[in-house]
Amino acid sequence: MKSFTTPPPNGNHFVLMLALIFLVLLGILASALLMFWWAASVGQFENIEEGALAVFDTDEPAGQTTDSFPDPRR
Amino acid sequence: MKTASLPYVEHHRESLEKGVHLRIEVDRAARAPITAFFVTAVFWLLFGSLLALVASIKLHTPGFLADAAWLTFGRVRPAHLDSVIYGWCSAAGIGVGLWMTSRLCRAPIRHRRLLLGSAVLWNIGNAMGLVGVLGGWSTSVEWLEYPPLAALVLTAAFVPVMIEAVSMVRRRQPGHVYVSQWYILAAFFWFPWLYATAQVLLFWQPAPGPAQPAVNWWYAHNTLGLWFTPIGLASAYYFIPKVIGKPIHSYYLSMVGFWSLAFFYAWNGMHHLIGGPFPAWLISVSVVASLMMFVPVITVAVNHHLTMRGNFDALRWSPTLRFVVFAAMSYTVVSLQGSLTAIRSLNRLTHFTHYTVAHAHLGMYAFFTMMMFGAIYYIVPRLTGREWPSATAIKAHFWLCGLGVILYWVGLSIGGFKQGLALLDSDLPFMETVKLTLPYLELRSWAGTMMTLGHIVFAWSLWRVLAGRTPATGKATLLASQSAA
Numbered sequence: 001m002k003s004f005t006t007p008p009p010n011g012n013h014f015v016l017m018l019a020l021i022f023l024v025l026l027g028i029l030a031s032a033l034l035m036f037w038w039a040a041s042v043g044q045f046e047n048i049e050e051g052a053l054a055v056f057d058t059d060e061p062a063g064q065t066t067d068s069f070p071d072p073r074r
Numbered sequence: 075m076k077t078a079s080l081p082y083v084e085h086h087r088e089s090l091e092k093g094v095h096l097r098i099e100v101d102r103a104a105r106a107p108i109t110a111f112f113v114t115a116v117f118w119l120l121f122g123s124l125l126a127l128v129a130s131i132k133l134h135t136p137g138f139l140a141d142a143a144w145l146t147f148g149r150v151r152p153a154h155l156d157s158v159i160y161g162w163c164s165a166a167g168i169g170v171g172l173w174m175t176s177r178l179c180r181a182p183i184r185h186r187r188l189l190l191g192s193a194v195l196w197n198i199g200n201a202m203g204l205v206g207v208l209g210g211w212s213t214s215v216e217w218l219e220y221p222p223l224a225a226l227v228l229t230a231a232f233v234p235v236m237i238e239a240v241s242m243v244r245r246r247q248p249g250h251v252y253v254s255q256w257y258i259l260a261a262f263f264w265f266p267w268l269y270a271t272a273q274v275l276l277f278w279q280p281a282p283g284p285a286q287p288a289v290n291w292w293y294a295h296n297t298l299g300l301w302f303t304p305i306g307l308a309s310a311y312y313f314i315p316k317v318i319g320k321p322i323h324s325y326y327l328s329m330v331g332f333w334s335l336a337f338f339y340a341w342n343g344m345h346h347l348i349g350g351p352f353p354a355w356l357i358s359v360s361v362v363a364s365l366m367m368f369v370p371v372i373t374v375a376v377n378h379h380l381t382m383r384g385n386f387d388a389l390r391w392s393p394t395l396r397f398v399v400f401a402a403m404s405y406t407v408v409s410l411q412g413s414l415t416a417i418r419s420l421n422r423l424t425h426f427t428h429y430t431v432a433h434a435h436l437g438m439y440a441f442f443t444m445m446m447f448g449a450i451y452y453i454v455p456r457l458t459g460r461e462w463p464s465a466t467a468i469k470a471h472f473w474l475c476g477l478g479v480i481l482y483w484v485g486l487s488i489g490g491f492k493q494g495l496a497l498l499d500s501d502l503p504f505m506e507t508v509k510l511t512l513p514y515l516e517l518r519s520w521a522g523t524m525m526t527l528g529h530i531v532f533a534w535s536l537w538r539v540l541a542g543r544t545p546a547t548g549k550a551t552l553l554a555s556q557s558a559a
Contacts, residue, residue: 017275017285018356021292024271025340028264028300032336035260044251048329051250052321054178055312058093067317067392067452069465070544 096180103182104173105457107189111169112450113540114197116533118161119443121204123526125154130522134515144208152219153207159217159297160228161200163438164265165193166446167305168235171258173453174312175239178255179246185238192234199227215276215286217294222277229273232266253328257308260336265301268293284351288344295343298437303335303405306445307374310402313452314381317395318388323380331373338366345416348425364416371409378402393468397448400476404440408433423498428511429490432483439525440479447475447532454539460546463538467531474528482521489514 039045056062129151131138139145176183183189203220206212212219220228239262243255272293275281281289311328315321322328341363344356378399388395411433415424424430451468455461462468489511496507538544 017281018288018353020275021285021289024267025292028267028296028340029337031263032260032333035256035336036333039251039256045329049325051252052315052325052328054250054252055254055315055321056319057097059097060093060316062315062319062321064319065317065388065392066319067394069391069393069468070461070463071465 097177100176100180100182101456103184103186104176107183107186107193108169108173108453109457109540110190110193111165111172111196112454113536114193115162115165115169115446116529116536118157118165118200119529120526120533122154122157122162123522123529125150125157127519127522127526129154130515130519134512134519143210149208149210149212152212152216153204155217156203156207156219157200158438158443160203160220161197163302163442163446165196166450167261167302167442168196170309170446170449170453171262171305172235172238172242173457174254174308175242175258178252178312179242181242181245181247183238184241184245185234188234189238192231195227195231199224199231202227213277215290217297218272218276218290222273225269225273225277229266229270232269236262236266252311253322253325253332254308254312256332257304257311260332261301261304261308264304265297268296268300287347287350288352288356291346292343295346296340299335299339299342302438302442303339306401306405306442307331307335309445309449310374310378310398310405313394313398313448314378314402317392317398317452318382318385320381320385323377323383327373327377331370331377334366334370334373338363338370342367342416345421348416348418348421361416361418364413367409367413371406371413374402375406393462393465393472394448394452396472397444397451400472401441401443401445401448404436404444408436408441411436423494424490425494427490427493427497428486428514429494432486432490435479435486436483439475440483444475444479447471450536454536458539460539460542460544462535463544464535467535471528471531471535474524474531478521478524478528481524482518485514485517485521489517 044051053062060066128139128145129147132140132147132150143149172183172189199220203224206221206224207219211221213221218225239259243259272289275289276286280286311322342360344352344360345364348357348361350357382399389399415421415430415433451462493507493511496502496510
């Protein structure tokens with residue numbers, strides 16, 4: 001492992017590092033684009049409003065509440 | 075708890091039983107690893123709160139605990155930050171994220187021992203890191219103070235989390251991928267990427283001089299936006315509709331919110347370096363990207379508000395919803411505040427003041443921590459089959475933490491604003507700018523005490539549940555409707 005001391009400033013190295021950060025940043029953007037492409041290709045954006053119901057189950061359907069305070073007498 | 079009516083249960087008996095059994099299996103499989111993450115997270119929350127109090131008191135009473143090197147401000151403050159960021163927030167986020175993924179994929183957790191090992195390793199990493207910071211071996215890089223060896227352990231601990239998340243998504247039942255799943259999967263993928271990149275560029279292959287703060291703030295800001303924010307928003311999109319039994323008002327808007335966060339957020343971090351020795355275009359890109367964040371923030375805020383409209387009375391009977399709605403409202407405020415603070419003229423005033431500290435706590439506490447409290451109140455009874463011990467304790471927890479963080483944010487924002495004005499006044503001696511913040515710093519200690527008391531109440535409730543000292547009613551998993559049939 002290298003020492004934690006900061007290397008002496010070097011213009012070319014600085015630009016190289018910024019370019020590296022920029023590349024990683026572009027990688028995150030690329031990952032988002034990849035996810036977007038996959039979602040579109042498997043039909044995740046079709047009938048989009050119906051997707052809101054995916055949070056419910058047959059035994060916990062829309063219209064049923066699922067949380068409450070414990071017995072207030074305790 | 076309001077349960078399904080008997081005719082409904084009779085009519086759908088077969089599918090209900092199948093659904094209930096699957097859900098019981100999902101919760102049973104999640105019980106050990108998720109509980110391990112939650113329990114240890116609460117331990118670090120308490121530890122981090124004590125460190126926060128010590129650090130806070132030192133700012134207005136400098137002689138407080140000043141004789142021991144490991145309790146000096148320069149060590150206690152970063153130890154507090156790392157304890158709550160990695161020990162509490164990240165561990166709670168992993169637990170909540172894995173549980174929601176399991177529920178939404180309808181796929182039980184498969185690698186339980188691996189995840190238990192991950193929880194153990196995560197805590198070893200935190201313990202190593204905190205010993206390092208308090209012992210004087212901090213890296214001095216904000217948000218990344220842990221010595222690199224501890225960071226290596228944390229990175230290794232995250233691998234099983236990613237494996238299990240991908241495994242559950244691959245085994246998911248056919249159908250739509252809900253917006254919370256998008257957020258969680260993206261967060262589980264982005265965080266190790268950010269963390270490993272920052273470690274390499276700062277410690278293993280150090281960047282030169284001015285590039286270090288660029289990496290530092292690229293990491294710190296993106297951890298907030300691409301790790302904690304997605305987990306927090308995923309929780310809001312899951313728990314609000316689930317608790318009130320009403321779908322999200324506009325699912326389309328929720329998707330716009332997710333994709334705009336994914337595309338815009340990564341560019342934000344450099345606004346922390348306004349005024350620093352960096353190319354102007356680099357800062358300007360971040361300022362513009364910060365203002366672009368209005369898009370996801372407003373879509374999320376409008377969507378949550380319209381979903382809740384007509385259901386605000388639920389805040390009276392749902393502990394989860396109290397915390398989640400408080401957190402969701404805080405998300406709107408902190409995000410809009412953050413975008414505006416990125417504007418150069420305002421940043422010039424607020425930078426290097428307590429205003430920034432208040433803003434950070436609005437994000438990591440009022441938004442994320444309160445969201446995690448709400449999620450844990452919902453999840454733990456389902457994992458354990460036991461109820462929380464006391465409604466009074468939950469309400470005390472909510473009001474102590476809610477009022478505490480409001481007091482903290484308002485007081486320190488005003489104090490920081492005045493401090494910023496004073497710092498820009500070249501005729502004012504520097505000590506005067508310090509003195510004028512004292513009442514606000516004392517107020518912060520009181521607010522922090524309230525929040526810590528809230529945490530103690532929460533830890534007591536959790537201990538009662540896990541020790542089996544609360545009734546095992548089964549109602550928390552809605553088995554009541556099944557048995558009633």
